[in-house]
Amino acid sequence: MEGALIARDRVGVQDFVLLDSHTSETAFLNNLRKRYQENLIYTYIGTLLVSVNPYKELDIYTVTQMQLYRGVNFFELPPHLYAIADNAYRVMCSEYNNHFILISGESGAGKTEASKKILQYYAVTCPTTEQLQIVRDRLLLSNPVLEAFGNAKTLRNDNSSRFGKYMDIQFDFKGEPVGGHILSYLIEKSRVVHQNHGERNFHIFYQLLEGGDKDLLCWLGLERNPQKYAYLIQGRCAKVFSINDKNDWKIVRKAFSIIDFTEKDIEHLFGIVASVLHLGNIQFEEDSNGHAIIRDGTQIKWISKLLGVHLSILQEALTHRKIEARSEEVLSPLNVDLAFYARDAVAKAIYGRTFTWLVNKINSSLANKDSTRKTVIGLLDIYGFEVLDTNSFEQFCINYCNEKLQQLLIEMTLKAEQEEYELEGIEWEPIPYFNNKIICDLVEQKHKGIISILDEECLRPGEATDLSFLEKLEEKVGDHAHFVTRKLADQKTRKSIDWVDFRLLHYAGEVTYCAVGFLEKNNDLLYRNLKEVLCNSKNGIIRDCFLLSELDNRRRPETVATQFKNSLMSLIEILMSKEPSYVRCIKPNENKEPGKFDDYLIRHQVKYLGLMEHLRVRRAGFAYRRKYELFLQRYKSLCPATWPHWHGPAAEGVERLIKHIGYKPEEYKLGRTKIFIRFPKTLFATEDAFEFRKHLLVSRLQAKYKGCLGKREYKKKREAAIKLEACWRGALARKEAKKRTWAVQIIRKFINGFINRKKPLCPENMEFVRLVQYNYLMKLRDHIPKNVLDKSWLQPPSILEETSEMLQKICIRSLVRKYCRGVTAERKVQLQQKVVASAIFRGKKEGYLQSINQPFMDTRLMTLNVAINLARLCSQTGGTWNPSWDRDP
């Protein structure tokens, strides 16, 4: 609930106890409308769930939704059927007790849908084993079978349940669904033989004709066309747009096989369904004596075959009545009207009892054989209060049932309230409410109640009629404040009550019942000879339904109303021993239209569903109650002493908190485990303060969160950088170490090579020698003599001495060659002359050595020639010569 306190302006309050004007029906309707228009079909009154039929598919029944509600605190999520179902289940598991969920509302309000949804919820969310899967399937598939035989199209609902249903789902100690049991109440048998305009018979008839295969129909003596059967066409709407009989037939057939029906069972079952259709087509005619006779024997032959009864005996039983006169039995012929009555009575009886057989059959397939203790959750899908234009015996029973259930609800709610107050040590404040026990007594009291009077009339000898019954009522309960007839009414009311009517002032409003047919319906008699025929049937189901022992029992069977009263008593007993949850379904409009909220219709239902009464009871004390822990958890931020954490007991924390907020003493009470807040406005003020505070907290949280995110990001980056650095350094160090290792190896090799350098080339010195050679050659390349006069030469290492010498020679030779090539012819002559001159002057001329480098000059050449000649002369004469020469290399 807390979740949507926030959105209350738009979607209203999720819990009616939080309405300010809780006694105002208009405020109630406004809230309901506001929510309905937002597709919020569920609203709480405390723990009671109010549901408004949306008449459209809503996206709120998905498996995800189921998981959402699973195990979550009742008030934490928006109201939902699943919350009710889950709450019952959780409490059952933890406290190991039994529960029931009572679903009520008028026809078409969504009761059956709700009960199916709850069943699906358990099927999906409860733990189970593969073995139990079959139980789960049977539980789910029991629905289509019961709906086929017990539901029909009515004016108010295309799939209206024409019986009351109570289904127990049994759970073992692990919370696994292990079995189930169904009780059915008051199936509307009259529908088998009569339907109002716009209504249909039970679905199964149409499904069989539409979906049954040719061979089956042939075997049953049926034609596919429903128009051929008198029991199917009174409503003139055998075909309904919203119903797919063919498809439904398939589902029912499949369900039969899962629910353990044998082929024989199915054969007998459809034999009965077909027999009912054949019965409806039997026509009686009057013979000359005014007695009923059957002219066309076709139908009766089929019935005799399908029910396994003797043809002539059946024919006789349908047209005669056995009367016991003294100790003799006399057959008295029936007139046509009585024959039709007998025919319809058989049809109703066999259909009604077959339905009971069906429920028993389903029960035996759902039964859990192991005897360990089980806990149960019961689902009660029962007809709501009915007010039709003409209200008959059925409406009387239905409305009586609703009175009883209303009483149960009020008692249990009051009891629960009182128990809670006692448990919490809060003083009990008496709650004023309307106790409808007075109406229940009017109906059910022994000897004095309406049912007893009706039974008396049915059983007494003599000519009892519906009118004599009415007179008896006036006589015996005429002075009751909740009973009126035309005779008893005042002038004003008299006009609205017919002479055959009586009116009851139910808790939900006035209902006028037409007494016509009460006796007949209450008696529900089947002539004895017809019963005998059925008891001797060869159809196994009919034999199970009509026991021979019934014939021996001379006591009159209980009347329908008494049977119903007794079954209701035992139902109430069953319910009283369990923990209750309630779902009240509301029908929003008469046209099955989505989104249409008919104020008048809904106001009416709010009234007769007792919602205002329930709200008054829930609100009479306190509007809101919560465990201290939950209250503190939600609102602790409103008080500095409790925020962010309260370390003491929760109750003390709450006390500090509300003192800080400023609650007045009359606004609250503190129980043992819970705080009780009297007025919704107190809670809303707290909620508003919380909202405001939340915004503050949210911005703080956001800032903190952003800071945290930033820090986290920075830390991440930093760590990444450090890691990267470490990796990089490692890589560098590894590279360095590798380099060093390599260098050491090289140096080692070098030293080794140096030590062994003198040895011939071997692996130890190979590299060193090569290196030295290489280095020497490289160096030599840079120190090669540049001309022939340059006598320098790089000193070679010892291992290259020989090579060096060779290289030097090659080099000199190359230089010389180069020099020689560069010498011109003129120069060559000059040099030759110089050689000659040298030969002449070496050692003989002073300054010879200095003149070697001097080139010859042309002027001097002449002189040289002269000199040569002179020299020759001198040499011949022994004289000396000392000319100065130009330098020349």
Ligand SMILES: Nc1ncnc2c1ncn2[C@@H]1O[C@H](COP(=O)(O)OP(=O)(O)OP(=O)(O)O)[C@@H](O)[C@H]1O
């Ligand atoms: N929660 C829902 N969501 C959608 N449609 C729904 C819902 N509940 C009911 N309906 C619609 O309303 C129709 C009538 O509902 P349902 O048969 O459950 O009514 P009921 O109260 O069981 O009536 P009756 O008393 O006649 O059996 C359904 O066939 C379905 O179309």
